[in-house]
Amino acid sequence: MSESSPTPSPFADAPLSAVEVRALGCLIEKQATTPESYPLTLNALQLACNQKTSREPLMNLHPGELAQALRSLEQRGLTRLVMGSRADRWEQRADKQLELVHAQLILLALLMLRGPQTLGELFARSARLHAFDDQEEVRHHLERLAMRELACQLPRQSGQREERYAHQLGDPAELESLLAARAEEPAASRGASSAQEERIAALEERLAELEARLARLEASAD
Template structure:
């Protein structure tokens, strides 16, 4: 079984991997993607957060980086070299887990409700519990984390960890919380947020263990 800490991605690699998973479902006639197709998908102005402006060379390096990590492979096409993801096999993910992870890579931290509505073209979850289970399994294996609910938020958000630990201070800015530079106590808040997120992950794992589910299931 392969876990996230041994497969840290940079921002370009995470964006391109998310695009490969997305386009496999939404534009199967164009999949596997050429380097140019991956470039256009990565720089889309819609369904992307943040919007990026990657150069051709950056996407080419990202594809080869994913290939070296076992998350993508090249396929000889009739006119151009193409790439497809191999993340489901390498990371041992179900389709539901893979799609949730891809959406987090493409659109940043999101609530479960947002993930549910945005996943319809990629994968249809049986119900909210089905998605919740996928997210819990990702958290238990270190691929995703449940973020502490910020003041004014009705629902907590989830973030992927394939690029390393989540930056809770930056996410506080996204939700309209006071900027981290205001005063020293913001550092304490960030530490508390990290602890709460770890507790949420531990709680999800303990719940699965109590239900008789093995950690690797």
């Protein structure tokens, strides 16, 4: 990382809650992967937050707590409510509020949605979201995020061969808890391969898109 002094993070004294982190990450992800159904309704965002793949940790959020998180994010300029004739929708404003280029926005979203990851994991998992040239470009943007204390490189743990990176928008205690849980989890039980995860995630996104279209058709028929 660069030796220049980092810029203080706006989240150091007021970190986002786990629900806020998940909601914001999902809005960024769906803006990139399903622009035709973006901004998202509360129902569509709930489905995205509670996906069983491409998410760590898994969550089971309810509409009430998700709506509260969105309002809190809105007060911080990170989301905006878009009023609609049939349904209200939400959009992310983190790129503008935090002055992030698209590459940095996508890396933050991946870290928010899937926890600490290596350069290789971030490069592979970003393929549908942003076209990075190589892992060195990923590293470059992570360094820029680290200079603003929005991301950091984690100390290498026992048995790890590569450095991992994490976002710094949330409570540091929650990151420590996630790292501890990972350390106790047997390597053989850490889920499907990255390729399998990406295929399942793509199917879930397609399903969410179809559900959103169905909801719009039902609303127009009423």
